[in-house]
Amino acid sequence: MENHTRYEDFVLLGFLIGHKAEISVAMVLLAIYFLTLSGNISILIIIATTTRLHTPMYFFLGNLSVLDLAFSTVTVPIFLRNLLSGIKTISFAGCMAQSYCYFFLSTVEYFLLTCMSYDRYVAICNPLRYSAIMNSHVCVQAVLLCWVGGFFSVLYPTIIITRLSYCKSNIIDHFFCDSEPLLQLSCTDIRLIQLVTFVLSSVVILSSLALTVISYLYIVSAILRIPTGAGRKKAFNTCASHLTLFLMSTAVSILLYVIPSEKSSLGARKIPALLSSIVNPFLIPFIYTLRNDLVKGILGEIFGQGKAAVAQKMQKLLRMESAVAF
Template structure:
């Protein structure tokens, strides 16, 4: 095949925007990123500091918030740098690290969502046995499997990608180092790594989908047997947030990584990737906050206490009226 040179840097093409539009997009992205940090850190804060939320469901949710914080941080800061400075280069090592972290965190997310669907199944279908089945030891083991499973499942394909020769160009038609536009730059035979990536992504996404559908089939059957409408509504509310987030994640990922890449252009992949890496981590805490009465109640208590403390301190600072 001859000798091929490896580019020291890649150029992330991103979105072709004018200067004014680029600044506007950057400002919107900064606002979304800050709200993502605030929302997920708020969820983590109330879970850690509220005894009522020390349950398996919120243990998984806390890990999901950590995941969303990391997921958005993998892509957003570098994307912001490209928009604001106009310097779109990324080093070879940085590109490979970004690609690895993106797919590692995405895999962990599916494992976590699957564990959460099982948790909801046990809570609704076996409520009396729930504390025994979903004990702290089981939850820690499940979360450890999610993180370690994601770490090792993506490791070998990433190692193969780092060994490929990239001689066609150094321009990646994306706003981050996604696998498909990266592989299109390679002069090496990429059939094996493409097949491996397709099989792994299909297994992770479709297996998670099947297990979640089975869990919710039992959940819906159990909910329909509840005699009162209030009981059915309460049972449904305990899993509505998880179901909403799972459908958001799965629909985007199937478009990106299960449907063969030949059927979609690289440009068409940018918008779903934007939704997956930026919009979804931003929406996740609001989905759980707005659809969860317990979380809304605790937030109301925290803000109420905060107002009271501020009012008391202001009262002490004000001069005494005679």
Template sequence: MENQSVSEFILLGFSISRQGELLLAFLFLALYVATLVGNMTILYIVSVDKRLHIPMYFFLGNLSMLDIFFTSAISPQLLWNLFSEDRSISFAGCITQCYFYFFLGTVEFLLLTSMSYDRYAAVCKPLQYHAIMNSQVCIQMVLGCWVGGFLFVLFPTIMTSRLSYCKSNIINHFFCDSGPLLVLSCSDTRFIELMDFVLSSLVIICSLVVTLISYMYIISAVMHISTTLGRAKAFNTCATHLTIIAISCSISIFIYVTPSQKETLDIHKMPAVLTTIVCPFLNPVIFTLKNDMVKQALTDVLR
């Protein structure tokens, strides 16, 4: 993976003092370590506790593994840049980071959509649930998420890697995002921008629409449950998933579902921190606090 116009990029990062950078570095390091520990803990309890060997927790385990990969695509390079003041990243490293960021992010949206269908089947079709969401179907859905993410992102990344970068090699971001990369190119990037916009819109909007339709049916079914305790339990199970997808969709729509990202690069850094560092940390926390079975399994493991 080489480019004739540039051999490395400089990540501009955050426009703050050196003391501020070190403070951010220690904060991000703590969040990264907590993210790894939290998601690995969920992976462990889902794998060892037989009570959690059902589709909902199979998807949760995959989400935890995905969060580990996703934050690891950005955090190590960011921490190195902040601690060492070496802002450089090779061209191959930059394109690889860009690819895995969008690849894993796309897989996460598809996986969250699959989880909404699982919740729909559990609440609206309880008698047929185990037949609908058998192990083969769950594995096929997860594989479909990974293959779909791989194919969605591959072609735009290849096109981005073949552009000519002659304006500058300084990326106005803390990682290799597509928008800041396209700004540096002296090639015609309109087709790539349009393709990024269409693919981002397709993944994010379709995920949101499918999830909302699923939860319309879920809410309708829950309201017909006769007991207050039953309704509360059903809503509690679904609230976790809704919280995560609402946060992910709102941030991603703000950043990527716009016709052009070039004019708003500076204001994208803080939402990008939320998606790359904060959300992978919050996901296991939210699931642990909101899910009674996960809390019970975690208590048993700690004992």
């Protein structure tokens, strides 16, 4: 498969909704992107500055926030540029880089969520040995394996995709360089790369799903043995955020990359991909702050301290004004 691409640029078709509607969508998307950045950066700052959160669970969550910052940045800025400027082109190198980063970060997310499910399993099923099993050395090694494993998992398919010949068209029916719409533009036989992509996606997603399901079977069994309702509720709350996020990501990814899709239905991939690359990173900070009592308590303390500081300053100003008036 030799690289003799006819087109230097690709055109990202996006959503055919008209220019005025595109401007409205861009404004909403810009707000979501800003909130995504703010929310994930806030989580990172809270975790880094709060000693109580220096635990394996929040170490993994911090890495997940870094991942989501990168994940949303891979697709959203280019999509915003396309909507606001009407310039929908992307260079061949830029398209390949975007495609690689998207699938690399997606793979790392699944590995990381699987590690988080194991962390919850140890915390609930083996609480007395938790500190010994999930020590800092193990956590750092696990996170490094997630990033390195994701890097190499999608490297070979990306090399194949870059070496294909694209001469049918340069119009990609998507808002980013997704693999399947891109492959449909190739004049080369794509059966091998489709098979490789399908196998790798299935292995990553289904193995993560299987390991997480096994972990939660043990977790649910342990929770049901807790004698008090308050204890069961507390144990479940420690897992609810992770389980919600994992189910959201898995449902979208199975729909996109495990269930085979026909060429005629490629346009239907846009909405699930929008949820995966834009909506999920936006929701993660809210899921973890609204469902986590410890984080809510820390945020309450921070805002409470802020209000107290403002009140103290106002009292000082009032005393100064009173002194001047006197």
